[in-house]
């Protein structure tokens with residue numbers, strides 16, 4: 001008879017078998033189903049990098065997308081592409097020079113064709129006739145094909161709904177109205193890196209949908225009459241442009257981004273009065289070579305010459321060609337790597353919405369911003385003409401020769417957040433000299449000494465003073481300036497006075513004092529309760545200051561100092577928050593590495609531990625031994641310091657146990673004896 005347990009067992013077995021069968025069955029079904037679906041979706045095929053010399057035969061007629069790029073196809077004959085559903089075809093990076101006339105007849109739906117990097121400068125007539133049958137083309141890339149003006153024109157025949165066109169890297173020299181005459185609905189045209197020296201009037205004007213025009217890396221020298229009302233982004237970077245002039249006709253322009261970087265501009269571009277310009281890239285030009293006054297008057301007369309206007313229309317006495325900047329909603333201007341020796345305050349202060357101004361790599365020495373000619377304020381005195389930069393938040397002044405930024409100037413930046421003064425010669429003022437009874441004292445003292453007052457700039461959050469040759473940071477230098485990030489790196493031999501960082505205790509999150517040749521005693525930090533990142537690399541510090549246990553550091557860089565060890569309890573405290581620690585370039589003691597264990601325990605990353613060196617007992621520096629210290633030290637050290645090993649511990653435990661057992665047995669015996677004695 002079968003016992004109940006056996007019955008249950010057999011039942012369970014049966015069930016499992018059944019379940020398995022049904023599952024595998026459904027799996028098989030599932031497979032066939034997905035297989036079919038997969039078949040259905042064979043709409044995309046990639047044949048890239050297959051060394052193909054012709055279009056493969058027998059392609060699925062339902063194909064919608066075909067990638068044949070990076071092969072060695074030279075010829076497409078009229079039978080090879082019978083793919084009526086094809087929407088996208090990529091033939092870039094082949095050796096295509098012959099496209100038979102009917103080759104594209106059976107891909108009439110094609111919307112995107114990429115022919116970049118082929119040899120389409122050959123057989124232009126027949127090739128272009130082949131392309132002529134693609135009436136639905138929206139995107140065409142014929143960059144890098146060695147095309148000249150006439151060839152490009154032929155390839156653009158009959159492209160009435162073309163939207164995006166790429167002609168980069170060809171040999172176009174002169175753009176004429178014929179070029180786009182049959183592709184009038186393009187929205188984006190890229191003709192970078194050609195040899196264009198002239199653009200005839202009427203070339204782009206009829207392209208009413210044109211939004212993006214990229215003519216970077218050509219040979220244009222002037223833009224005498226910019227008239228493209230419709231274009232939003234115009235890229236003229238890396239030409240040889242000396243001036244950019246818009247003849248004012250009151251028409252509104254859509255222009256939002258203008259890139260004139262890497263040209264030969266002497267003047268600011270003369271942009272249309274009514275525009276939407278937000279980003280102006282003028283880096284690497286020669287603006288600022290002329291003094292501001294000369295610049296403005298020369299620009300004025302240039303404009304008159306070109307437009308043959310004798311009088312500037314709205315003849316307010318002190319208005320000039322740049323007065324209409326007041327209407328410009330510019331938020332970003334890059335003037336880095338130009339030739340400014342002084343700040344063109346009057347011109348720039350028209351830009352009331354400017355948020356970011358980059359003036360790095362110029363020759364600015366002094367932004368004194370005292371009485372300015374043309375200003376509307378009083379002479380002398382300390383009442384300033386009301387020139388301000390009300391929206392400016394990011395000011396990059398790195399790599400100039402700046403010694404001074406006057407308090408007036410800093411006060412004209414009511415919303416400044418980030419000030420980059422890296423690589424200048426700025427001396428922070430001693431606030432003690434500034435706390436005079438009245439504003440007047442403060443000002444006169446300030447203008448006498450050439451120092452910059454970083455005191456009481458309530459909006460400033462990030463300040464970079466790296467590499468300024470600063471010798472002393474006085475007490476309270478940053479008081480009432482709630483900095484979040486401060487870079488004091490590469491000010492060799494800087495002395496931080498006691499209380500130099502006073503006022504930053506609860507705001508500062510990132511501090512660098514790297515490369516200052518600082519000794520431990522020169523390093524007097526307060527308790528910085530918000531500090532997350534501290535970089536004290538490249539100094540002469542031999543003890544990590546214990547005050548940093550105040551800070552919830554997540555990143556600490558102590559590379560290249562004179563550390564031999566780290567205080568264990570300090571490391572214990574730090575490793576609660578620490579994510580990353582950099583330690584290489586110190587000569588740690590190979591045998592004093594308890595700090596390392598604490599860090600390992602808390603899984604703190606030490607990316608450069610392999611490169612860290614330690615000093616062994618016999619006085620040699622060893623690389624890579626730090627993590628293997630115990631192994632190493634136990635061989636070298638006298639037994640007194642050596643930690644007992646496992647064998648010794650076991651022997652001791654065994655010994656103690658035997659002694660204890662003997663003792664217990666003995667006591668028991670004695671007690672029992674006593675007990676029986678009583679009984």
Ligand SMILES: *[C@@H]1O[C@H](CO)[C@@H](O)[C@H](O)[C@H]1NC(C)=O
Pocket residue numbers: 051053
């Ligand atoms: C590509 O194909 C040609 C012949 O068609 C052959 O000579 C060549 O070795 C092939 N190259 C590679 C990388 O397979």
Ligand SMILES: *[C@@H]1O[C@H](CO)[C@@H](O)[C@H](O)[C@H]1NC(C)=O
Pocket residue numbers: 192216217235236237257259281
């Ligand atoms: C303009 O073109 C240059 C060169 O290709 C490119 O580096 C730059 O980013 C472009 N500018 C804009 C604003 O897109």
Ligand SMILES: *[C@@H]1O[C@H](CO)[C@@H](O)[C@H](O)[C@H]1NC(C)=O
Pocket residue numbers: 283336356358359360361394396
């Ligand atoms: C300013 O320009 C310099 C040099 O071109 C660049 O390195 C820096 O990142 C720019 N600064 C800003 C805030 O864009």
Ligand SMILES: *[C@@H]1O[C@H](CO)[C@@H](O)[C@H](O)[C@H]1NC(C)=O
Pocket residue numbers: 366368369370371380447
């Ligand atoms: C204004 O600044 C110039 C230097 O740019 C200086 O020579 C001149 O003395 C200053 N004027 C006043 C009133 O401080």
Ligand SMILES: *[C@@H]1O[C@H](CO)[C@@H](O)[C@H](O)[C@H]1NC(C)=O
Pocket residue numbers: 492493517519540
């Ligand atoms: C760094 O400081 C030491 C004294 O602490 C001095 O001897 C050395 O010259 C300094 N190095 C530099 C580069 O200033």
Ligand SMILES: *[C@@H]1O[C@H](CO)[C@@H](O)[C@H](O)[C@H]1NC(C)=O
Pocket residue numbers: 489512514515535537555556557582
């Ligand atoms: C610390 O500063 C040095 C010198 O500026 C820099 O090379 C290093 O990357 C910085 N460390 C970290 C963690 O950013």
Ligand SMILES: *[C@@H]1O[C@H](CO)[C@@H](O)[C@H](O)[C@H]1NC(C)=O
Pocket residue numbers: 546549567568569570
């Ligand atoms: C380690 O730091 C703790 C406080 O963080 C301090 O009490 C102790 O004296 C330090 N030990 C050494 C050896 O400096």
Ligand SMILES: *[C@@H]1O[C@H](CO)[C@@H](O)[C@H](O)[C@H]1NC(C)=O
Pocket residue numbers: 616618619620
């Ligand atoms: C010092 O010890 C290391 C590691 O044990 C050894 O490789 C090295 O030869 C020793 N150097 C001297 C000078 O004894």
Ligand SMILES: *[C@@H]1O[C@H](CO)[C@@H](O)[C@H](O)[C@H]1NC(C)=O
Pocket residue numbers: 623624625627628
């Ligand atoms: C240190 O120990 C690890 C394993 O714990 C080993 O892979 C590595 O080779 C050792 N390094 C040296 C320099 O002995």
